[in-house]
Amino acid sequence: MHSFVALDFETANGHRESACSLGMVRFSAEGEQLGEYYSLIQPPREYGDFWAQNVRIHGIHAEDVAHSPFWTDIIEDVREFVADDPIVAHNMPFDGSVINHLTSYFGLAEWANPRHCTLKLARNLLSGQLDSFGLEPVYDHYYADEEFDHHNALADAVVCGKVYAKFLDEFGADAVEDVMANGSRSASATRSPRSQRPRIDRRKTYAMPYISPKGQFLRGSRVAIAGTLSYGSRGQVEALIRSLGGEVSAAVTTKTNILLVGPNRADGSSAKVRKALDLQHSGVTISIIKEDEFMRALREVSREFA
Numbered sequence: 524m525h526s527f528v529a530l531d532f533e534t535a536n537g538h539r540e541s542a543c544s545l546g547m548v549r550f551s552a553e554g555e556q557l558g559e560y561y562s563l564i565q566p567p568r569e570y571g572d573f574w575a576q577n578v579r580i581h582g583i584h585a586e587d588v589a590h591s592p593f594w595t596d597i598i599e600d601v602r603e604f605v606a607d608d609p610i611v612a613h614n615m616p617f618d619g620s621v622i623n624h625l626t627s628y629f630g631l632a633e634w635a636n637p638r639h640c641t642l643k644l645a646r647n648l649l650s651g652q653l654d655s656f657g658l659e660p661v662y663d664h665y666y667a668d669e670e671f672d673h674h675n676a677l678a679d680a681v682v683c684g685k686v687y688a689k690f691l692d693e694f695g696a697d698a699v700e701d702v703m704a705n706g707s708r709s710a711s712a713t714r715s716p717r718s719q720r721p722r723i724d725r726r727k728t729y730a731m732p733y734i735s736p737k738g739q740f741l742r743g744s745r746v747a748i749a750g751t752l753s754y755g756s757r758g759q760v761e762a763l764i765r766s767l768g769g770e771v772s773a774a775v776t777t778k779t780n781i782l783l784v785g786p787n788r789a790d791g792s793s794a795k796v797r798k799a800l801d802l803q804h805s806g807v808t809i810s811i812i813k814e815d816e817f818m819r820a821l822r823e824v825s826r827e828f829a
Contacts, residue, residue, distance in 0.1 A: 537574065542564050647749050744768075753785065777802060
C-alpha cells in the first residue's frame with residue numbers, strides 16, 4: 524500500500540442521504556499527510572431536515588449549508604481526490620453506507636475502492652487494552668496529549684488516518700488485511716519490525732483503591748485527564764470519577780475544575796498541563812493534581828463514609 528484516504532461524513536439526520544459535510548485526508552503508508560479536502564454539502568430537499576440531536580453533535584445547521592454544493596456538484600472532485608486508494612473510516616459501516624446511499628440516490632457509479640474500518644481494527648487489535656473503541660479513546664491510546672475537534676469531519680478524518688497508520692506500523696499490513704478480510708488476525712500474519720520488538724511497560728501500576736461513592740465528592744466537578752494512568756485503565760478511572768458525581772471532559776477548557784495528571788506527564792510536558800497553566804495564569808480556577816495525590820485524597824475523605 525502506497526497511500527490511503529481517511530474520510531468522515533456528518534449527516535443532517537438519520538438518513539444516510541442527508542450528508543452535510545465531508546472531510547478527507549490522503550496519507551502515505553508511513554502516516555505522512557499528503558493532502559486534504561473538506562466541503563459542506565447541501566442535502567437533497569427530501570432529506571434536508573436537520574435533527575436537533577445531529578446538530579448537537581456536529582454543530583452544522585441548515586443555514587450553514589443553504590448555499591453549499593450538492594453531492595453531484597462535488598463528486599468529480601471527491602473521486603479525483605480518492606482515486607484508486609483504499610478508503611478508511613472509523614465505523615466504515617456508517618460512512619460506507621453514506622457513500623452507497625448517495626451513489627444510489629443520484630444514480631452514480633459505484634465505488635470500487637477497498638474499505639477499511641479503524642473501529643473494527645481497534646476492537647480486534649487493541650482488545651483487552653481499552654474499555655471502549657470510539658475514535659477519541661483509540662486516538663488517546665496513541666496520542667494522549669493531543670486534542671481534536673471531534674465530529675468536525677476533517678478533524679475526524681485526520682485522526683482516523685493517524686490511527687490507521689499506527690495500526691500499519693505496529694501490527695503490520697498483513698495483520699490489518701487479515702482483520703478486514705476475516706474479522707480477526709491470523710497467527711501467520713506478519714508484523715512490522717517495530718511490533719516484533721517486545722513492548723516493555725516500565726510504569727509502576729497499582730490496584731484501584733476502594734472509594735465509597737456515598738460522599739459524591741466530585742459532584743459538579745469537571746475532570747480532564749492527561750497522560751497514562753497507573754491506577755487501573757483510563758476507563759476505570761473515568762468510571763470512578765463519574766461514580767463520585769464528577770464529569771469527565773476530553774479537553775481542558777475554562778469549565779474544567781480538575782486536571783488529573785498521570786506519572787508520565789508529571790513533568791509538565793503535556794499539552795493539557797500547559798493549557799491548564801495558561802488558564803490558571805489568566806485567572807481561571809483549575810486544580811492540577813498528580814494521580815497519586817488524587818487517589819490519596821479520595822481515600823482519606825472516603826474513610827468518613829466507609
